[in-house]
Amino acid sequence: MGSVAGAGAPSNVRVVVIGDAGTGKSSLIVAVATEAFPDKSPPVLPPTRLPPEFYPDRVPLTIIDTSSRQEDRAKVEQECQKADAIVLTYSCGRSQTLERLSSYWLPELRRLEVKVPIIVVGCKLDLRDDRQPSLEQVMAPIMHEFREIETCIECSALKQIQVTEVFYYAQKAVLHPTAPLFDQESQTLKPRCVRALKRIFILCDHDRDGALNDAELNDFQVKCFHAPLQPSEVVGVKKVVSEKMPEGVNDNGLTLTGFLFLHALFIERGRLETTWTVLRKFGYDDEIKLRDDLLQNPSFKRAPDQSVELTDKGLDFLKGVFSAFDMDGDGALRSQELEELFSTAPSSPWEEEVYTDSAEFSATGGVTLNGFLSQWALMTQLDPGKSLAHLIYIGFPGDPASAFRMTRRRRQDRKRQRSQRSVFQCFVFGPNNSGKSALLNALIGRPFVEVYTPTKSDKYAVNFVEQIGGAKKTLIMREIMEESVPSLLQKKDALAVCDVAAFVYDSSDEASWKRAADLLVEVAAHGETSGFEVPCLLIAAKDDHEPHPAAIQNSARVCTDMGIEAPIAVSIKLGDIGNLFRRIVDAAQRPHLSIPETEAGKSHKHFRRIVNRSLTVAAVGAAVVVVGLAAYKVYAIRRQSHT
Structure with a gap:
């Protein structure tokens, strides 16, 4: 089965030809482009383009010649890093050029981190001595050491032997790469390839009986290759599979095992284009994941607070x-x-x-x-x-x-004084060792752990929270490490995704309370300046310890000054959290309440009131003038009518 490169394949393949001086790079390029051996060619050819119809995949190919001079090394490195594939040449008549492959060229490509298929080409086949070892004998140890070599081939530009095949293999290695599909060492399909083919098999198994019957096989063939299978071909496919792998066929048709076996067989026989055609027809890219354009959902374009x-x-x-x-x-x-x-x-x-x-x-x-x-x-x-x-x-x-x-946008929720969301995200702030992780664990039913282990990165916990009346909402709690707060608040829209913020502190530790209060002020100020204000709750953790008197007094004063609820006392250790998670969700559902005000925020609000009052007075004055003018006009008209 032939194939045409489909969606997901490159629209142009760029092949860079490298190798020692005198190995036949330029002659090879001229020979493939003109089907003739050049009498004389320039030291370095300009880019050469083979049109789409040159090869069966109908994808144009650009060939880049390179210089072998030491002073042009930087230019060669740049070209290699832009290549889709590398053709690495040596001369069949000069053994030292073959030795240079493993002593210089292949290690150099690794040093440059050039991770594209490499086609090793023995040029000047007409100069080969019959007493020399075969290509397989020479290349086997090199290919074993350098797995990035896709294939090896010998050619003669002078005699026009296997010249077009060189660039066909180079293009094929790009359009139908082996590495994502097949593990050369174990000679098996790679896990990601198996996963994709399994999904395709299930999609084609319309009657869900675990096998592809003749009609399903035919539909698959038409979808992928635009041609039906003849009855004799179906019989032939099943025969090949059943002989090599009996469990690959059953009374209902070709099983998943048989389907995977067929693809491994195609790849082993060098027919990678067959498997790639199937994968691309079902939307997979070169990394064997669904193409990005299939996952573009316009409805995902949203404002920061949606x-x-x-x-x-x-x-x-x-x-x-x-x-x-x-x-x-x-x-x-x-x-x-x-x-x-x-x-x-x-x-x-x-x-x-x-x-x-x-x-x-x-x-x-x-x-x-x-x-x-x-x-x-x-x-x-x-x-x-x-x-x-x-x-x-x-x-x-x-x-x-x-x-x-x-x-709906959170700003609109605040104006309407109600959120319609089903999923709420709560940012959990607080000093180290205040009980943040224990709070997240409590949400997902994890037991309390006595030993304190510092959190190394922001972490999440998520679960359903049942409301009064039986309705369930999903609560996501994100623990914010104390050390990461400054970098978080550097972003203008840092709080845009936050529905409610919780500030946890150790109620028995005055220093813990002070730090939590500072964080509350920082977050509240950020909300005021960015326009993404969030409801805030204080959580007095470790209520099983003796509370610190100063923490009690100061927290009450702060709550009064900032206009938020009194701290919620909890003891995760004793399992005494009451209806804490419901209260967090309630605060998120009523986003116009529990929003703290800082002194700066109050001053700004006071200033706005003065300005608004002034504007109102001005508006009333203007209205009086307008009314006065209107009254004067009425009076003037009446006067004229009496005279």
Whole structure:
């Protein structure tokens, strides 16, 4: 099966030819472009372009010649770093040029971190001595050491032997690269390739019986290669698979095992274009992930204080997925079940550090339904594009955009004095060792840990919080390390994604309270100047200790001065947190309340009142003048009518 490079493939391939002086670089380029051997060629040729119709993939190819002079080395390095593929030449008639491949050229390309396919070409085949070792014997140890070599070939520009093949292999290595698909050492498909082909298999298995029957195979062939399979070809495919791998075919048709075996066979036989055509037809790029243009959702373009949430349709789909993959029916997904769930994605999204230990787990160590849905809510908040991609990977039916909705701007929520959101994000500030991590752990049902372990990076916890009346909201708590607060507040829109801020302090430690109060003032001032004010709550942690009198007195004064609620006393150690998380969500739902005022903010507000009052007086004065003029006109008209 031939193929034409499709969406996701490069629109032009740039091949750079390098090698020692006199190895035949320029002659090779002239020979492929003109089908003739040059009598004389310049030291370095200008860029040479082969048109799209030159090779079956119909992609134009630009060939860059390079100088072998030491003084031009910097220029050669620049060209190598812009290359899609490298043709590295040696002369079949000069053994020292072959030795230079492993002593200089290949190590030099590694030093330059040139990570593109390399085609090693033995030029001047007509000068080869029959007593010399074969190409395979010569190149096997070099290819073993330098895995970046895609292939080796010998040619003769003088005799026109395998000249066009040189650049065909170079272009093919770019359009249909081996590295993402196949592990040369183990001679197996790479995991990401297996995952993509598994997803494609499932999409083509319309009757969901775990095998591709003749009609499904034919549909697949037409979709990918625009030509149906003849009945004899279907029989032939099944015969090849069943002979080599009996479990690859069953009574219903070609199994996933057989489908994967076929692709491994194509690749082993050098027909990588077949597998790449299939992958690209189903939207994959060269890294075997869905192309960016397939994941562009216009609804994700939003103001800083807007967020993206899953719709009921999206949540219902995820609930169904959870149920389908909870094989043992224990109400939790163990690591093996999660691996199977995401086996059609490039990897599990939960492998990233930000999602590690962020949600509720069962006693047996599996993620609960609440935890599973919460993690999706967190991913949708932090990276809606990633959430969209993974919904597609795991088989969301219909338009994936229907799984998402954009929230109203927080500024509008404040004006309307109510938030319509389902997911709220709470920034948790506080000094070190004040109890921030313990608070996050409490949200996801983790037991209290007595030993203090400093947090090394901002971390998240997410869970559902039940409101009065039974409605559930999702609360995301983000722990902000004390050390990272200055860098956070350098950004103008730092608080745009924050629905509510909590300030945690050790109620038995006056220094802890003072630092929390300072952080409160800093955050409140940032909100006033940036226009992204947020409701703020003080949380007096470690209530099982004797509270510090100064902390009690000063906190009461600060709350009165700034116009916020009194501190909420909690003891995570004793499990005494009352309805803390509900109160956090309540504050987020009523974004016009609990917003602290700093002295600067009060002064600014007082100034605005004076200005507004002055404007009102001026407006009243102007109105009096207008009314006076109108009265005068009426009086003048009446006077005229009487005379």
